[in-house]
Amino acid sequence: MEPVYGILILIALMIYGVPVAWSFAGVLAYLVWAYDTNTTTLFLQGFRGLNSVILLALPLFILAGYLMESGGIARRLITFMEASVKGRRNGLGSALVMSSAVFGAISGTATAAVASIGTIMVDPLAERGYPRPYTSALLGISSLLGILIPPSITLILFGVVTRQSITALFAATVVPAIVLIIGLIIYNKIACKTFLREFDEAQAAKSDDHKPTQTDAERDGFWKSAFKAIPALLMPLVILGGIYGGFATPTEAASIAVVLSIAVGFFIYRNLTPKRLITSIVKAGETTGTIIMILLFSLMIGRIMVAESVPQDLTKFVTSLTENKILILLIVNAFLTFVGMIMDDVSVTVVIAPLFMSLMVSVGVDPVHFASIVACSVVIGANSPPMAPILYMACKIGKASIHESVKPALQLIFFVALPVMLIVTYVPSLSLFLPRLLGVY
Template sequence: MEGLIAVGILLFLMIVGVPVAWSFAGVLAYLTFAYDANFNTLMLQGYRSIDSVILIALPLFVLTGYLMQSGGIALRLVNFIEVLVGKRKGGMGASMVLASGIFGAIAGTATAAVASIGTIMVGPLEKRGYPRGYSSALLGISSLLGILIPPSITMILFAVVTRQSVAACFAASIGPALLLIAGLIAANRFSVGRLFQEVAAGAQDGLESLPSKGSAAFRALPALSLPVIILGGIYGGVCTPTEAAAIAAFMAIVIGFFVYRDLTIKRLSSSVIAAAETTGTVILILLFSFMIGRILASERIPQELTEVITDLVQDPLKILIAVNIFLIIAGMIMDDVSVTVVVAPLFMPLMVASGVDPIHFASIVACSVVIGANSPPVAPILYMACRIGQVPIHKAVLPALGLMAFVGLPVMAVTSLVPELSLFFPRLLGLM
């Protein structure tokens, strides 16, 4: 009963506009009172949980995302991809999807991808005939590739709260990410000529005087080297994810200052401040969620949840489907960090008891975030995409729901029902 009340408190606080971190604080206060927990002990345990070297990667990857936007790296990536595929049918939309994917392979965050890619591409997409509502919806969903393509901040958090290998969680989401990219490109190509008419590529594109392929590739080479350095370093055994994050941030500063020369001291300081604010929020959520998790674990709530569900449903497939549905619903009312650090550990014992590998479950959680973060009523990423696209949310909801129904849900279903899609790369790389 206390658990249901806690969920109700969390939803109520979020609905009335209380910041997510303090909504979790309210839940923690209630559970501490309801179960008569020792708050001093909880604080000590919470501090020990966030006192992790792995979490140092979090602010560094967040900072890298902001530096890519302010240092001109995102612009060069978009120009390069647009030169390669922009003149084909649906090429402009495909450029946005691919740019978000490459951005995700460097920064590991969806919000930075929305701001960077959206600022550059939504205007040119409109000039090519793409409705702003559709463009914003496509931007919102494709930006979530930053969660699926390693390095991923969401996967770092999942690994920390479930005690799994960060590198293995990174690798698990590669297969679903590639499937999502292919699905979004195919859906966008299908939409061109049916939902709207695409204007032929020309000087009016808005990405002002695009260079030749050779010139665009040369200009984008420093930016394209970042994912190679990051992923090659992690999976080549040269550096840990935390060290790779430090290298990424350092390289982003060097490229922004000395190669593209778009980064200034003022922009650097703004990026650092923005990254610190984002990181502070996430760390607070983590701290409170660890303390909540400690109370739930001491009261055996996850074990009881597992027993109740397995008594009601015996078929592991039905349990997996039920957990998928719950994750999507949770994602509709909570942000990706909250789903990852609260809901995922709660269901981990149930998934293990049902025969689901924890690394496989990591990719399932990541796919659920892709859908939930763009689904009303909360839909934080979709709302942000609409703000960037300067379009009312109601004009983006239907295109977003269509993309999630025909791309997002099938990708999550395949990811859930075909474990090898998630486990192939971790096994190939010797991570499990």
């Protein structure tokens, strides 16, 4: 029962408001006491786990995300996506989704996407008839494309704690990401018909001649926006092309991303200043420090659980309930989604996912396929109450009430994110097709 108590302690501490890293420290302290573990050996094993070249990609991709936000790269991407829909209001929501996807293909983080894309797009969408609660919910779901589209911080952590190929994990979630993008765009096309009609009727009743503020995309037009966005659009091609072309490892690609972000921000777009550069480095350092502390404590927790045969006990318990692979996958889906409602994506990835790895392997689920399942569950959990960290952040930036945003968020989850997770879970080829095609798995 000690692992169960440990998870309950973690949840209780996080709900109480204890920082995530120190919540993990509290769980570690409890397990060390409960199992009477040798702390000297445990800390050595934990620090040895952090001694990985792959982990160098983590701070570099995080820094690249902040540099793109402060260097004007994100703004050019968003302007191009807006221009590509040629001012059609029902396409602006789709432009938000695509902007999140492209931004995720460079930065690998959801929070950076929410901050940069939300700041630029929410107000223009509101002026053109999009309700702020709906826009905030769509922004929250779309920003999680940064977890599915490589490079992904979450997948790097998954690869480190489960000892899987980072390159294979990056390739595994591309097709699920495309399916999610298509689902979000289709849902937006259907949903916006109603509220845009209601907005037009309300404006007609007011006889208001006020015109919405002209956006950069409307002012520049498609070709000018496309020209300005060329350096930004080339970045994901260079980064991902380097990884899958065999020219660079994920860590080397992360270094290239930082160098390109600085060069483009300073010399092409000229939005990046020395002060903004220092601010980005400080923010990236703070974020990296938090994640590394969580990872250290989680690696130590994992060592204790492996030594006490907790994953094997979990496998025996679940298989004693049912040996049906479909039902076992459904149980895992439900548990990952439930835990994701309470814990953040890093916590789910580095603590909960490894516990189920033994179970997944025992029922014939490929570890790389399981990574896609975990990533899709995070998309749902991070936008589901009570914690819903990404949705809360999206609402803050979108100036919307969290209570009003819950309904559209749950609708997006029920009609788009949840079906995508189930399809990814029960159709392994969606995750394994591209890694095998590229020869990286």
